[in-house]
Amino acid sequence: MTATADAGQVNSGRARARRAGAGRAKAGRVDTGRVDAGRVDADGFRRALAVHAAGVVIVTAQSGGIPVGLTATSFSSVSLEPPLVSFYVDRSSTTWPSLRAAGHFAVNVLACDQADLAARFARKDVDRFAEPTRWRPGPLGAPLLQDVSAHLVCLPYETADVGDHILVVGLVAEARVHGPGRPLLYHQGRFGRFIAHP
Numbered sequence: 001m002t003a004t005a006d007a008g009q010v011n012s013g014r015a016r017a018r019r020a021g022a023g024r025a026k027a028g029r030v031d032t033g034r035v036d037a038g039r040v041d042a043d044g045f046r047r048a049l050a051v052h053a054a055g056v057v058i059v060t061a062q063s064g065g066i067p068v069g070l071t072a073t074s075f076s077s078v079s080l081e082p083p084l085v086s087f088y089v090d091r092s093s094t095t096w097p098s099l100r101a102a103g104h105f106a107v108n109v110l111a112c113d114q115a116d117l118a119a120r121f122a123r124k125d126v127d128r129f130a131e132p133t134r135w136r137p138g139p140l141g142a143p144l145l146q147d148v149s150a151h152l153v154c155l156p157y158e159t160a161d162v163g164d165h166i167l168v169v170g171l172v173a174e175a176r177v178h179g180p181g182r183p184l185l186y187h188q189g190r191f192g193r194f195i196a197h198p
């Protein structure tokens with residue numbers, strides 16, 4: 001293949017990537033000619049993501065006096081100084097408008113015996129905060145769930161539209177550990193536990 005043909009292939013790859021909405025990825029630094037960026041097979045994409053084990057949190061807030069919350073595996077640490085954490089929320093989430101309106105939110109890091117709680121906070125047909133859910137208002141009002149491994153109380157720091165999700169970054173105002181060493185994990189569509197190497 002000639003150098004000219006190579007260049008043409010790269011350029012058309014970039015054009016495809018931009019059309020697919022991948023233009024935000026610095027196309028100049030990525031050889032998108034060799035892959036069809038943004039056009040990955042949806043099932044294959046989901047299967048690859050399912051292989052990635054993730055910790056499970058429930059993000060809670062108090063909005064207009066009403067407790068709201070949702071289960072998320074997209075939680076991540078972002079920065080130590082300032083102390084920042086993040087999660088992604090689906091644009092279609094009915095919880096998001098209340099979360100956005102709240103002055104702060106709490107991240108409840110679930111323990112391995114809280115799979116039912118995680119499932120409950122992903123369901124639409126229940127009052128997520130009714131029995132058997134046990135919670136108390138945190139220092140600023142956001143619900144803190146009982147028996148979690150840890151909680152973080154966060155102030156809104158930044159949000160950004162990213163694809164079909166919204167990136168939410170929080171500035172951590174309080175971090176408390178309650179039961180380290182027994183996290184709830186999510187892998188291949190199932191909840192499970194972490195087993196450390198001997």
Ligand SMILES: Cc1cc2nc3c(=O)[nH]c(=O)nc-3n(C[C@H](O)[C@H](O)[C@H](O)COP(=O)(O)O)c2cc1C
Binds near residue numbers: 072073089090119122
């Ligand atoms: C294990 C698991 C992880 C999830 N992670 C996320 C996530 O990171 N972001 C998100 O927006 N939804 C996530 N969801 C889905 C939401 O919990 C659920 O769709 C949402 O609560 C729907 O309710 P809503 O419309 O009231 O927000 C997850 C669900 C489960 C079961």
